[in-house]
Amino acid sequence: xxxxxxxxxxxxxxxxxxxxxxxxxxxxxxxxxxxxxxxxxxxxxxxxxxxxxxxxxxxxxxxxxxxxxxxxxxxxxxxxxxxxxxxxxxxxxxxxxxxxxxxxxxxxxxxxxxxxxxxxxxxxxxxxxxxxxxxxxxxxxxxxxxxxxxxxxxxxxxxxxxxxxxxxxxxxxxxxxxxxxxxxxxxxxxxxxxxxxxxxxxxxxxxxxxxxxxxxx
Numbered sequence: 060x061x062x063x064x065x066x067x068x069x070x071x072x073x074x075x076x077x078x079x080x081x082x083x084x085x086x087x088x089x090x091x092x093x094x095x096x097x098x099x100x101x102x103x104x105x106x107x108x109x110x111x112x113x114x115x116x117x118x119x120x121x122x123x124x125x126x127x128x129x130x131x132x133x134x135x136x137x138x139x140x141x142x143x144x145x146x147x148x149x150x151x152x153x154x155x156x157x158x159x160x161x162x163x164x165x166x167x168x169x170x171x172x173x174x175x176x177x178x179x180x181x182x183x184x185x186x187x188x189x190x191x192x193x194x195x196x197x198x199x200x201x202x203x204x205x206x207x208x209x210x211x212x213x214x215x216x217x218x219x220x221x222x223x224x225x226x227x228x229x230x231x232x233x234x235x236x237x238x239x240x241x242x243x244x245x246x247x248x249x250x251x252x253x254x255x256x257x258x259x260x261x262x263x264x265x266x267x268x269x270x271x272x273x274x275x276x
Contacts, residue, residue: 077122078148082107083115084155087124087141087148092174094128094138103172124148156183161275165240166233173201176232177208181239181267187213190266195259198224201232210266226255226263241269 063080065072078084082104089095089103100112107115116139119125124145130136141148156179177199191213199206207218228235230251238244238251253260 074151077118077124080115080118082111083119084148084152086112086115086119087145088152088179090125090139090141090145091149091152092178094130094140096136096138100139119145152179153183156180157270160184160240160270161272163236163240166236169233171232171236173199173204173206173232176201176235177206180236182208182215184239184267184270185210185215186266186268189268190214193262193266195226195262195266196222196224197226197228197263199235200227200229201235224255225259226253228253239267239269241272 064076067073078087085104086100089100095103097112097116100116101107101109104112116125120127123142125139126142128138128140130138160180160183190210193210194212195210196218197208199208207220207224209216209218228251230247230249234247234251237247244251244253253263255263
């Protein structure tokens with residue numbers, strides 16, 4: 060660590076000593092979605108070289124943020140996962156996503172991964188004050204992938220997939236990005252369909268407000 064440390068007695072510097080290298084935060088982002096094989100990470104991060112990914116994972120393991128796990132048969136494979144210490148990065152990633160959203164620009168026809176659209180974007184917009192006292196369970200069906208998001212009394216919670224969704228959002232992930240960037244739902248046509256009660260749709264728009272895009276000007 061000494062050769063890449065900022066050597067400053069500062070919490071921000073100490074954090075950057077461990078997660079400030081290029082690609083490290085994006086690796087941690089992927090691991091917040093759950094256990095990942097090495098090949099999963101390579102697929103999700105197409106710009107990273109295999110040897111660099113190996114080096115970053117090794118550093119994260121040395122710092123106690125990531126661990127390897129062996130899945131039982133029939134899978135019998137090695138996966139990477141966040142440790143309890145590594146999961147402390149979650150609110151940091153949400154804060155970074157919230158900071159970065161105004162700088163993204165319109166997604167247009169770009170390929171947007173459903174998980175990133177939801178957990179790297181929409182979830183970062185959660186307004187705890189607006190969501191206080193609100194319980195909302197949302198099922199997303201984006202580009203053929205089913206994902207869930209649940210809010211309980213102002214906080215994101217582990218979704219109960221056995222319960223009925225209050226809201227179903229189906230369509231294209233990039234259309235969801237346009238929606239939470241402030242697009243009129245009517246302008247999205249058949250690219251995104253939101254079904255649920257009027258109260259659920261109203262709660263969704265209120266607790267996930269569009270970011271202030273003026274700050275990116």
